[in-house]
Amino acid sequence: MQPFTTLTSTVAPLELSNVDTDQIIPKQFLKRIERTGYGEFLFFDWRQRPDFVLNRPGYRGAQILLAGRNFGCGSSREHAAWALEQYGFRCVLAPSFADIFHSNAGKNGILLVTLPEEQLERLLLQAKAGDGYALTVSLEENTITDAFGLELRFETDPFRRECLLGGLDDIGLTLRHGDALTAYEQRHDADAWMRARA
Amino acid sequence: MKQPKTMFAKVWEQHLVVEPAGEPAILYVDLHLVHEVTSPQAFEGLRLAGRPVHRTDRTLATVDHNVPTDRERVHIKDPIAAAQIEALRRNCAEFGVELFDVNSAEQGIVHMIGPELGATKPGMTIVCGDSHTSTHGAFGALAFGIGTSEVEHVLATQTLPQGRPKTFRIAVEGELPHGVTAKDIVLGIIGRIGTDGATGYAVEYAGSAIRALSMEGRMTVCNMSIEAGARAGMIAPDETTFAYLEGRRFAPKGPAWEEAKAAWRKLPTDEGARFDRELVIAAHELEPYVTWGTSPGMVVAITDVVPDPALGATEADRNGLARALAYMDLRPGTPIEEIAIDRVFLGSCTNARIEDLRAAAKVVAGYRVHPRVRAMVVPGSQQVKLQAEREGLDLLFKEAGFDWREPGCSMCLGMNPDILAPGERCASTSNRNFEGRQGQGGRTHLVSPAMAAAAAVMGRFTDIRTWVYKQAEVVA
Ligand code: SF4
8 A cells, every 4th residue: 555644736626415435436347356447437427527527627637635524425345445546536635434435545545634614615615716726735744734824733543544654554464463363263263153154 | 230331332342352552453253245346356465465265164255236137147248247256256266265156046135145044143243345234233243344455354364453433322212103114214314314424333223113123124224324324233132033043054053042042132232331322213203205316315205395405504515415406307396206207126135125025015916017117126135036936926026017037236236237227217125326326327216115116006106105905915
């Protein structure tokens, strides 16, 4: 996983609540067995419309996405995180995120920042002007800044932050606890009613 | 005295492998269900790292999302779908995972077969690369959906790093009115708390109306927990649960069965245990519901009208509501009962169990599907299909003009050939009405099986509470 430290980029505003993972990556692209090649299908149906935000010239190459509440709700498909990351988004700012999407994003080096509605509305207004409004998101400092003196602080889960900063692989982290796992399984397997198969 | 505990806390604590300081807890996974769509990249990850599947005895796989529902489905015409199913076969053979393949008598939607096999049991932790894993919580298991990186993690270690969710008790008290089903309970809950109303919580459904539900109904309620944003939904195991499980293939037998029941009886939430949040709903206030928009929270009672988007709280919300109305081609103020439909889909892991098919068959018995409507029934599993055929439900459906098909996810998400054409409007017993969910440009209204069946006959939504049953005696 690619580490996330500090990112400066233009910001694309997607002013919609409850953007679901079916929209982020429609089902027809879930039949592939590879982990790459999803970027071009991000928001596939919405991108058919020329006025969709990502089709507007001012937002080409944006790596930061602003969105409404409950971003990433619905299906557990990690393809949504792959599509965002492979399209070029490394950071999403929204008032709230759905649970499974949150963990999928973290595992793919995408930083999700939860901001209060008022702060987001301000950023949305500026981003909607379409004249290249940019933000700098620093995970090292837990700050969001712009060229006009804005400075916002944000909270992150300390463990997720370490993983993102270091680009750490979760399986490797868990395997450090191999002895605890062996001991647990010896105890736990004795309970017949916890077995998957009788 | 011991501190009273919630059922969630008991299951959680019994599955803690280790709680490393400053890191999420490592939770043991008792049962890992696998399907073709979210697993290929995970198996590929194992292969690249040279890792085996840590516990094949705790892993089960089936094919459901992509499989066609016609009789010749063994030969899948879509080459990409065929390749994905082929990949699952190869992966299961290579890693030693048991697969319930297309022609298995136990194939079906992954959330149907876990319970049917008796693999799903109270007190377990269950995961699957699918958000509707919450279904299994109906047995008093802690069950939740995961992403593909997590699938790989579970395959490799049989554990998951997890932050502890908060707890939310939703009690539905009293008796459900006539015509109001488990589906209406959960739609009613989502309508009240919103699609992010339970984000960050493990929900426990309780109250007399929940306890009165069959296992089928409980699964319907838990299934849609994710539609309220919840990590998981759970219902305390009781005699209904035990009666369902007894004798199933992977359920304990003989003395082990008695031991298991004794252990399961200790699972329900202790008297006086504290929840982080509580909500009580009076069952008599619930009605048959119909979603009007593109999110399951956009839901009203059958006797209601399409709402006005100006009622949204923020600009983003108002944009969402207006967008939904435009997509659904509806105008504010339109009575739900005047909305005409083109298609009916009776299926999915929400509502394709035997009880759902019985309820719908009872409605259509003696009627014909409206001439404009194309209606299909897709049983959730081979076992449900067989049972329904034994009871003659297939004949009732076919006589009424329904298409009777082979099990799979089908038009719940349209990854197989079963899809809506652009602009078609569908009454669906599934769980998601997102834009394009059932086919690009398709319009989905979520309803209970009985409401879907009645809509098929009338060609528009209709209040099931006033339905005239023609052959009530035909089915139990
Ligand atoms: S039936 Fe629908 S919701 Fe259920 S597992 Fe299949 S696609 Fe997912």
